Amino acid sequence: MSQNNAFYAQSGGVTAVINATACGVIEAARNHPDQLGKVFAGRYGILGALQEELIDTSLESASAIAALRYTPGGAFGSCRYKLKGLNENRAEYTRLLDVFAAHGIRYFFYNGGGDSQDTTHKVAQLAQQLNYPLTCIGLPKTIDNDLPLTDNSPGFGSVAKYIATSTREAALDVASMAKTSTKVFILEVMGRHTGWIAASAGLAKTQQHSAPHIILFPERPFIVQEFIAKVQHCVTTYGFCVIVASEGIKYPDGTFVAQANSKDAFGHAQLGGTAPVLAAHIKQQLDYKYHWALADYLQRSARHIASKTDVEQAYALGRAAIAYALAGHSNIMLTIERQAGSDYRWAIGHAPLAQVANREKALPNEFIDAEGFGITAQAREYLLPLIQGEDYPPFVDGLPNYVKLNNQLVAKKLENAFS
Amino acid sequence: MSQNNAFYAQSGGVTAVINATACGVIEAARNHPDQLGKVFAGRYGILGALQEELIDTSLESASAIAALRYTPGGAFGSCRYKLKGLNENRAEYTRLLDVFAAHGIRYFFYNGGGDSQDTTHKVAQLAQQLNYPLTCIGLPKTIDNDLPLTDNSPGFGSVAKYIATSTREAALDVASMAKTSTKVFILEVMGRHTGWIAASAGLAKTQQHSAPHIILFPERPFIVQEFIAKVQHCVTTYGFCVIVASEGIKYPDGTFVAQANSKDAFGHAQLGGTAPVLAAHIKQQLDYKYHWALADYLQRSARHIASKTDVEQAYALGRAAIAYALAGHSNIMLTIERQAGSDYRWAIGHAPLAQVANREKALPNEFIDAEGFGITAQAREYLLPLIQGEDYPPFVDGLPNYVKLNNQLVAKKLENAFS
Numbered sequence: 001m002s003q004n005n006a007f008y009a010q011s012g013g014v015t016a017v018i019n020a021t022a023c024g025v026i027e028a029a030r031n032h033p034d035q036l037g038k039v040f041a042g043r044y045g046i047l048g049a050l051q052e053e054l055i056d057t058s059l060e061s062a063s064a065i066a067a068l069r070y071t072p073g074g075a076f077g078s079c080r081y082k083l084k085g086l087n088e089n090r091a092e093y094t095r096l097l098d099v100f101a102a103h104g105i106r107y108f109f110y111n112g113g114g115d116s117q118d119t120t121h122k123v124a125q126l127a128q129q130l131n132y133p134l135t136c137i138g139l140p141k142t143i144d145n146d147l148p149l150t151d152n153s154p155g156f157g158s159v160a161k162y163i164a165t166s167t168r169e170a171a172l173d174v175a176s177m178a179k180t181s182t183k184v185f186i187l188e189v190m191g192r193h194t195g196w197i198a199a200s201a202g203l204a205k206t207q208q209h210s211a212p213h214i215i216l217f218p219e220r221p222f223i224v225q226e227f228i229a230k231v232q233h234c235v236t237t238y239g240f241c242v243i244v245a246s247e248g249i250k251y252p253d254g255t256f257v258a259q260a261n262s263k264d265a266f267g268h269a270q271l272g273g274t275a276p277v278l279a280a281h282i283k284q285q286l287d288y289k290y291h292w293a294l295a296d297y298l299q300r301s302a303r304h305i306a307s308k309t310d311v312e313q314a315y316a317l318g319r320a321a322i323a324y325a326l327a328g329h330s331n332i333m334l335t336i337e338r339q340a341g342s343d344y345r346w347a348i349g350h351a352p353l354a355q356v357a358n359r360e361k362a363l364p365n366e367f368i369d370a371e372g373f374g375i376t377a378q379a380r381e382y383l384l385p386l387i388q389g390e391d392y393p394p395f396v397d398g399l400p401n402y403v404k405l406n407n408q409l410v411a412k413k414l415e416n417a418f419s
Numbered sequence: 420m421s422q423n424n425a426f427y428a429q430s431g432g433v434t435a436v437i438n439a440t441a442c443g444v445i446e447a448a449r450n451h452p453d454q455l456g457k458v459f460a461g462r463y464g465i466l467g468a469l470q471e472e473l474i475d476t477s478l479e480s481a482s483a484i485a486a487l488r489y490t491p492g493g494a495f496g497s498c499r500y501k502l503k504g505l506n507e508n509r510a511e512y513t514r515l516l517d518v519f520a521a522h523g524i525r526y527f528f529y530n531g532g533g534d535s536q537d538t539t540h541k542v543a544q545l546a547q548q549l550n551y552p553l554t555c556i557g558l559p560k561t562i563d564n565d566l567p568l569t570d571n572s573p574g575f576g577s578v579a580k581y582i583a584t585s586t587r588e589a590a591l592d593v594a595s596m597a598k599t600s601t602k603v604f605i606l607e608v609m610g611r612h613t614g615w616i617a618a619s620a621g622l623a624k625t626q627q628h629s630a631p632h633i634i635l636f637p638e639r640p641f642i643v644q645e646f647i648a649k650v651q652h653c654v655t656t657y658g659f660c661v662i663v664a665s666e667g668i669k670y671p672d673g674t675f676v677a678q679a680n681s682k683d684a685f686g687h688a689q690l691g692g693t694a695p696v697l698a699a700h701i702k703q704q705l706d707y708k709y710h711w712a713l714a715d716y717l718q719r720s721a722r723h724i725a726s727k728t729d730v731e732q733a734y735a736l737g738r739a740a741i742a743y744a745l746a747g748h749s750n751i752m753l754t755i756e757r758q759a760g761s762d763y764r765w766a767i768g769h770a771p772l773a774q775v776a777n778r779e780k781a782l783p784n785e786f787i788d789a790e791g792f793g794i795t796a797q798a799r800e801y802l803l804p805l806i807q808g809e810d811y812p813p814f815v816d817g818l819p820n821y822v823k824l825n826n827q828l829v830a831k832k833l834e835n836a837f838s
Contacts (some may be wrong), residue, residue: 014595016588044598073591079599164818169435169720172492172821176433179463180498185716204818276692296712297604301588305723307817387817398726398806399583399623402591 002037004106006325007049008057009042011112011119011141014074015155016162016303017314018141021111022075023068024318025139026057030065035326040103040410044077046110046119050092050418052099054410067403069315070393072303075405083119086126093126095418100134102413107135109321113142113153114356117333121353124331135325138333138353139317143300145196148359149351150335154317155300157310157386160200162302163189163244164387166295168204171211171242174291178240184231184282185242186292187212188275190299192248195219195363197299200383201244202375211242213373216278218248219363220372222257227278228285230373235288247274304400308389313346320348344385421456423525425744426468427476428461430531430538430560433493434574435581435722436733437560440530441494442487443737444558445476449484454745459522459829463496465529465538469511469837471518473829486822488734489812491722494824502538505545512545514837519553521832526554528740532561532572533775536752540772543750554744557752557772558736562719564615567778568770569754573736574719576729576805579619581721582608582663583806585714587623590630590661593710597659603650603701604661605711606631607694609718611667614638614782616718619802620663621794630661632792635697637667638782639791641676646697647704649792654707666693723819727808732765739767763804 008025010018022041029036041055042048048055055076057065068075083092100108110120117138124136140147145156167187174185191197195217202215213234216222234241249257258274275292282290317334324334333356337349367379375383393400427444429437441460448455460474461467467474474495476484487494502511519527529539536557543555559566564575586606593604610616614636621634632653635641653660668676677693694711701709736753743753751769758764786798794802812819 010595014592047598071591072588074595077598078595080596081599161817165723166717166721168818168821169491169722170716172490173433173716173720176429176493176497177499179466179496180500182716187717273695291715292713293715293717294711294713295717296710297589297592297601298585298606298712298714298717301592302585303588304584384816389817390811390814392809392811395809397803398580398808399587402587 001033002035003104004035005037005104006039006107006109007042007054007100007105008039008109009045009048009111010074010076010078011045011110011116012078012080013143013300014078015141015143015300016072016158016306017154017311018111019068019071019073019075020311020314021139021141021154021318023065024315025109025321026065028319028322032322032326036107036322037104040105041076043407043409045079045081046083047079047081048076049096049099052412052414052418054103055407056410059408060405064403064405069311070303070391071402072301075403076407082115083122086122093123096123097127097130097132097134098414101132103410106133107325109137109139111139111141113144114147114358114360117353118357121331121357124353135330136353137321137325137330138356139321140333140335143197144191144194146194146360146362147356148361149333149356151338151346152336152386154310154314156196157307158302159190159197159299160203160383161307161387162299162305163197163201163295164203165305167201167212167242167244170293171204174240174242181289182291183235183240183288184290186275186278186290187244188247188292188294189244191218191246193218193360195246198244198246199363199367199375199379200387203380203383203387205374209238212244213238213241214243215374216243216245216249217363217368217372218246218250219368221252222249223252224281228281231282232286243278245274245278249274303393306391307387308391309386311391316348324350344388420452421454422523423454424456424523425458425526425528426461426473426519426524427458427528428464428467428530429493429495429497430464430529430535431497431499432562432719433491433497434560434562434719435491435577435725436573436730437530438487438490438492438494439730439733440558440560440573440737442484443734444528444740445484447738447741451741451745455526455741456523459524460495462826462828464498464500465502466498466500467495468515468518471831471833471837473522474826475829478827479824483822483824488730489722489810490821491720494822495826501534502541505541512542515542516546516549516551517833520551522829525552526744528556528558530558530560532563533566533777533779536772537776540750540776543772554749555772556740556744556749557775558740559752559754562616563610563613565613565779565781566775567780568752568775570757570765571755571805573729573733575615576726577721578609578616578718579622579802580726580806581718581724582616582620582714583622584724586620586631586661586663589712590623593659593661600708601710602654602659602707603709605694605697605709606663607666607711607713608663610637610665612637612779614665617663617665618782618786618794618798619806622799622802622806624793628657631663632657632660633662634793635662635664635668636782636787636791637665637669638787640671641668642671643700647700650701651705662697664693664697668693722812725810726806727810728805730810735767743769763807
């Protein structure tokens with residue numbers, strides 16, 4: 001077996017399919033024992049590298065690794081920890097390389113969003129400066145779908161499928177009850193800066209009158225009276241109104257709608273909660289009976305209703321990372337490329353990490369309809385392929401049978417601890 | 420074709436499987452054209468009968484009716500409308516019988532919870548008094564599982580499966596992030612009076628340390644300090660804490676916890692929201708980072724993750740209603756009977772409607788563990804069979820392909836309108 005080991009880490013908010021990427025990395029690496037030694041995974045992401053807490057994935061069975069493909073969450077732990085700039089905190093980066101050197105790590109695979117790609121890029125730069133031979137490959141992941149250069153980001157398609165499915169289902173419920181009970185239903189979805197997830201709810205709409213009737217995007221200012229007029233129109237016309245609201249919508253003055261819901265039971269500023277503020281507006285002006293739901297983590301962990309396309313892409317990216325690394329590529333992020341043609345086909349591509357950092361892909365203007373409460377045909381054309389196919393996890397005793405790895409740590413080799 | 424028609428209505432909050440019962444009723448009725456004429460369905464439940472808005476289900480294709488088996492919500496509309504006592508508002512009951520007589524309705528199938536069974540009973544009594552030949556059969560339905568005399572209620576098993584699945588999935592997410600981010604996750608579930616739904620989350624727990632760590636039942640007083648101590652213990656011991664809270668929990672003085680969250684953005688009393696109050700307690704005393712989700716209607720409409728057992732029971736009850744009716748039974752509610760033995764087997768039984776009215780089946784004391792934050796082995800033994808099996812709806816273009824009926828109304832025959 002090769003003495004050149006690999007380090008893989010998960011970063012930021014986890015998804016229903018980030019473990020599928022891990023599965024691809026580890027399975028592909030195991031096919032090349034003469035070029036690649038062990039794959040170490042960071043315990044709680046990059047912190048695992050800094051703190052020299054490396055999980056030895058070679059101790060996991062083939063079936064346990066295979067089960068990662070259908071297990072949501074981050075199997076090795078993730079973290080919200082952003083390394084500072086190379087000049088501001090060079091010590092962190094040199095520490096990373098010290099740990100890598102101590103454990104024979106020559107490959108660095110970092111699975112995350114924009115910040116993680118930026119970190120990967122900086123690590124690659126420093127390794128080059130210090131003449132440390134390190135192959136650095138970024139693997140995209142974010143439910144927000146806001147990474148540039150890739151057609152879409154693994155994790156998003158599954159959230160989109162969950163939100164569109166849930167919207168369609170809840171709408172059938174509300175439609176049944178509207179005559180004497182709930183007339184307005186609000187589903188609050190993730191997306192602080194971009195409306196990709198909110199837009200995906202639009203896939204549930206098949207006709208002019210079908211739900212969701214109103215989508216609220218963070219890309220559009222939230223104007224109370226326009227919203228109220230639209231709600232009233234829907235209830236008058238269809239008997240009910242289903243609203244999907246992005247958590248990040250703002251009033252025209254730039255304050256978050258959620259901020260208005262500012263006091264909790266003890267008078268503290270309250271976090272989150274766009275839906276209850278919308279409900280309060282509706283109650284105050286229209287007095288309709290309403291219900292609201294906050295999907296929160298349920299939407300990004302709902303592996304039971306994951307998009308097969310999303311799972312396949314996440315897994316393929318993991319496998320491709322090994323192929324690209326062994327082919328000598330470095331300092332790149334792998335991407336999903338949509339192929340030209342009327343049928344959806346995709347391939348894996350790559351982009352220089354230098355181009356990824358600090359760029360956020362907003363929902364294009366032309367994806368939001370003129371009124372500002374729905375998506376266009378163009379948006380539908382982009383979104384629909386991403387939710388295609390079902391990929392159910394195995395069920396045992398009525399519940400999805402997800403894997404829990406042993407996550408055994410490698411013995412530390414460095415004398416000094418990270419501080 | 421027989422001139423004796425049937426009337427079927429859906430009542431109260433709808434479920435993921437109430438249409439499966441409708442499917443059973445209509446499909447079985449179509450097998451007996453010489454004994455049973457048309458099945459009329461109430462548009463918006465019993466209101467459809469009072470207002471003489473009868474949907475002619477014979478105009479729906481066999482495939483549309485078959486699709487009801489996998490379509491959530493109430494296909495004909497439901498309502499929250501409780502008929503008063505027979506003496507207080509005899510006019511409503513005689514109106515029902517007038518409509519039935521005008522349309523040759525000799526069979527009354529009412530699909531709902533306790534109030535609906537009570538109504539069915541009263542209609543049966545009045546029909547008898549007035550010598551109107553009417554077969555009255557109640558069909559159980561409630562996600563709350565609080566109907567007496569039946570081992571379980573259709574609708575509950577699917578919510579239980581959804582909640583246990585979602586809890587398990589979200590817990591994997593939180594476990595991944597807890598090191599640097601969210602340490603406490605709260606899922607608020609339905610159940611204003613009984614903790615059946617909250618209890619079902621306990622099925623996700625397979626080991627002492629696994630989630631959910633805390634279940635809050637309306638059957639137990641919510642004592643803040645005990646709760647906070649338990650949360651702290653979980654975070655200290657496991658690194659994170661997953662809480663499933665019934666919306667109906669109360670402080671020892673009897674006030675709803677949700678009531679504490681009493682002001683909305685405009686200073687109005689706010690409806691609902693137990694989870695944010697729990698979050699506020701945690702923030703105030705422990706300052707852990709938290710997230711919370713409110714599943715609301717998503718939990719009772721999630722047909723995509725319905726329990727196969729639940730679907731089968733709901734459908735079988737519908738078919739059985741026709742068989743019981745044609746065999747001459749009346750004034751009964753059909754029930755699910757659990758058979759003795761170590762393997763779960765069930766059969767359909769029946770109980771006199773007179774015994775159903777105004778009785779609520781609480782979660783048995785022995786289903787809640789000594790500490791009050793979890794379920795017992797006995798509860799697990801009861802609950803587990805109810806979530807067995809998956810029964811996925813067909814998907815088209817990435818989303819469940821639910822049916823929308825034409826719901827054509829029969830021409831009115833009565834001159835006077837219901838007021």
